[in-house]
Amino acid sequence: MTSTPFRDTAKALTEHMDYIAMQVGCDRARSHSWWRNIVEHGPWKGQQARTAPPTPDEWAGIAKLFGTTEEQVCAMIAADWFGVRPGTEVSARVMQFAPVLDELSEKEAEALGVVVHSMASSAAPQGQAAIGSKKGLRPSLVVRDGRRPEVGGEESEEATLEC
Numbered sequence: 001m002t003s004t005p006f007r008d009t010a011k012a013l014t015e016h017m018d019y020i021a022m023q024v025g026c027d028r029a030r031s032h033s034w035w036r037n038i039v040e041h042g043p044w045k046g047q048q049a050r051t052a053p054p055t056p057d058e059w060a061g062i063a064k065l066f067g068t069t070e071e072q073v074c075a076m077i078a079a080d081w082f083g084v085r086p087g088t089e090v091s092a093r094v095m096q097f098a099p100v101l102d103e104l105s106e107k108e109a110e111a112l113g114v115v116v117h118s119m120a121s122s123a124a125p126q127g128q129a130a131i132g133s134k135k136g137l138r139p140s141l142v143v144r145d146g147r148r149p150e151v152g153g154e155e156s157e158e159a160t161l162e163c
Helices: 005-013 019-025 032-041 056-066 070-082 092-102 106-120
Strands: 140-142 150-152 159-162
Touching: 005 019, 005 032, 005 056, 005 070, 019 032, 019 056, 056 070, 070 092
Parallel strands: 140 159
Antiparallel strands: 140 150
C-alpha cells in the first residue's frame, strides 16, 4: 500500500471530477474545500497545518464516492492520518477493488483474471490473450451489446477476449 491510499484515491477522482462533484458524490460527508485540501496538501499539510480525518459517520458517503466499502475507507484513513498499515502491502487501487472482487463468483473471478492478465501482458496481440491456467481450463469472456459479459469455460489452447 502506498503511504497515502486515501489521498491517492481522492487525487485519482479529480481526473474526472471537480471538488464540488466529490462533495456531492460523498453525500456531502465532506466539503469541496476539505477535498481540495486533501488532494493538494494531504492530511498533515493543509492550509491550517492539518486536515481532520473523516468521522465514522462520514465513512459511508466516502465509501460511496470511492466505490468501495466503509472498512476499506477506514483502512485508508488509518494509513493516511495515523500511519497504520495492514500486514500486507497493497495499493489504493487494490484496496478499492478488493470488496467488489470478493462478490464475484469463482467463474467470474477466473474470467476477470483472464481480462486483467491480457491487459497487463505486452506480448499478447490487441483484443486476444494467450493465457494458461493451472488446470488446463481456459475461460473465455465475451462482451456483447454492452451487457454483462458471458463467462465460458471451454477447453482450448488459447483464451479469447472479444469486446
